[in-house]
Amino acid sequence: MSFVDSQRRVLSGMRPTGRLHLGHYQGVLKNWIKLQHEYDCFFCIVDWHALTTEYEEVGLISQHVMDMAVDWLAAGVSPSSATLFIQSQVPEHAELHLLLSMICPLSWLERVPSYKEQQDQLHHKDLDTYGFLGYPLLQAADILLYRAGLVPVGADQVPHIEFAREVARRFNHLYGREPGFEEKAEAAILKLGKKTAKLYNSRRKAFQEKGDVEALDTARALLQEVQSITLGDKERLFGYLEGGGKILLPEPQPLLSTSPRLAGLDGNKMAKSNNNAIFLRDTPAVVEDKIKRMPTDPARVHRADPGDPARCPVWPLHQLYSSEETCQWVQQGCSSAGIGCLDCKGPLIEAIQTELKPLQWRAVEYEENPELVRSILAEGAERARDEARETLIDVRQALGLNYR
Ligand code: TRP
Numbered sequence: 001m002s003f004v005d006s007q008r009r010v011l012s013g014m015r016p017t018g019r020l021h022l023g024h025y026q027g028v029l030k031n032w033i034k035l036q037h038e039y040d041c042f043f044c045i046v047d048w049h050a051l052t053t054e055y056e057e058v059g060l061i062s063q064h065v066m067d068m069a070v071d072w073l074a075a076g077v078s079p080s081s082a083t084l085f086i087q088s089q090v091p092e093h094a095e096l097h098l099l100l101s102m103i104c105p106l107s108w109l110e111r112v113p114s115y116k117e118q119q120d121q122l123h124h125k126d127l128d129t130y131g132f133l134g135y136p137l138l139q140a141a142d143i144l145l146y147r148a149g150l151v152p153v154g155a156d157q158v159p160h161i162e163f164a165r166e167v168a169r170r171f172n173h174l175y176g177r178e179p180g181f182e183e184k185a186e187a188a189i190l191k192l193g194k195k196t197a198k199l200y201n202s203r204r205k206a207f208q209e210k211g212d213v214e215a216l217d218t219a220r221a222l223l224q225e226v227q228s229i230t231l232g233d234k235e236r237l238f239g240y241l242e243g244g245g246k247i248l249l250p251e252p253q254p255l256l257s258t259s260p261r262l263a264g265l266d267g268n269k270m271a272k273s274n275n276n277a278i279f280l281r282d283t284p285a286v287v288e289d290k291i292k293r294m295p296t297d298p299a300r301v302h303r304a305d306p307g308d309p310a311r312c313p314v315w316p317l318h319q320l321y322s323s324e325e326t327c328q329w330v331q332q333g334c335s336s337a338g339i340g341c342l343d344c345k346g347p348l349i350e351a352i353q354t355e356l357k358p359l360q361w362r363a364v365e366y367e368e369n370p371e372l373v374r375s376i377l378a379e380g381a382e383r384a385r386d387e388a389r390e391t392l393i394d395v396r397q398a399l400g401l402n403y404r
């Protein structure tokens with residue numbers, strides 16, 4: 001049994017929808033770029049998930065994958081810090097998905113809120129398919145395959161992570177029980193040495209009797225350091241902390257990003273499908289044009305009419321991009337009709353252009369060298385596969401599928 005420190009491991013995935021916009025950058029990529037220096041990160045382009053809804057237009061997916069990869073790289077997701085890869089290049093995702101499908105109750109899948117919501121929202125597509133129903137299970141496989149403890153996602157994805165937790169729990173419950181587990185765990189405690197054993201026991205007790213999560217963390221950290229026992233025993237002691245069996249697949253937690261959702265050009269959520277996005281690779285001229293066309297406070301029909309930033313979709317962008325001083329200038333100038341809307345938009349246009357400039361420089365390098373992008377993704381897939389294979393060895397063994 002191989003050992004992974006799941007509390008240090010992060011996995012996230014994004015559906016390949018093509019070029020990314022400022023909403024992705026502010027809400028997701030900036031967070032990933034920070035996490036990649038603090039954790040062992042796996043970032044996956046989930047092309048099979050795209051197929052669950054786009055199976056009638058498969059021609060676009062590969063271009064979308066490349067566009068997204070270029071934008072990740074240009075934004076600063078770094079192949080030397082994180083593992084970037086395409087889901088379908090790691091076939092182990094499919095194997096784990098299949099194996100988990102054996103134990104996943106249909107009712108759990110039908111109950112996931114996104115199932116009915118998406119069917120209603122995308123009613124022009126026939127989503128009465130096996131693949132679409134299995135979407136959350138494929139996502140669970142993505143996560144559990146890497147034994148990732150932390151999954152950075154938006155609030156909309158929390159039910160999917162909760163679902164993955166339940167699947168992991170069920171799997172561990174069914175297959176993590178070995179004969180004589182408790183005796184083996186107790187024997188392993190004795191091998192820890194007196195001091196460590198005492199600490200382990202007291203932390204375990206604090207967690208099991210009082211739900212003390214900090215105690216659980218301390219005990220885990222303690223075990224991490226231990227050198228004197230076998231990996232098998234270590235696994236047992238991790239499992240024994242929380243319950244009655246080995247933890248074959250650790251339960252993941254969502255890691256919610258704190259950045260507020262970015263509003264688009266019309267004040268609604270920024271999304272490609274809402275046609276209100278500024279794309280990371282929009283040229284300075286396009287950025288300028290898009291912002292100049294943004295609607296403003298409807299009360300400002302004429303230049304002399306005072307306005308209220310709270311009613312203007314330009315204002316949230318100022319709050320994100322502009323200095324305190326500029327924000328005050330906007331507040332003051334808008335409510336007194338001291339500035340016009342085009343004046344107001346000027347510093348914003350500049351701030352966004354400035355932010356995008358270095359990113360667009362990098363994007364050009366990758367656009368001009370698609371082979372480089374492909375090789376980064378291929379190397380990522382190799383690294384990911386190495387981890388995925390390790391997990392599947394344990395999973396196959398737990399299911400009695402280790403023929404040799
Ligand atoms: N369902 C996610 C979304 O729509 C994408 C996704 C697929 C994902 N697999 C994942 C996210 C694994 C996090 C972890 O955004």
Ligand code: SF4
Pocket residue numbers: 296297300307308309312313314315330333334339340341342344345
């Ligand atoms: Fe909006 Fe600025 Fe015009 Fe006020 S001055 S309505 S904040 S664009």
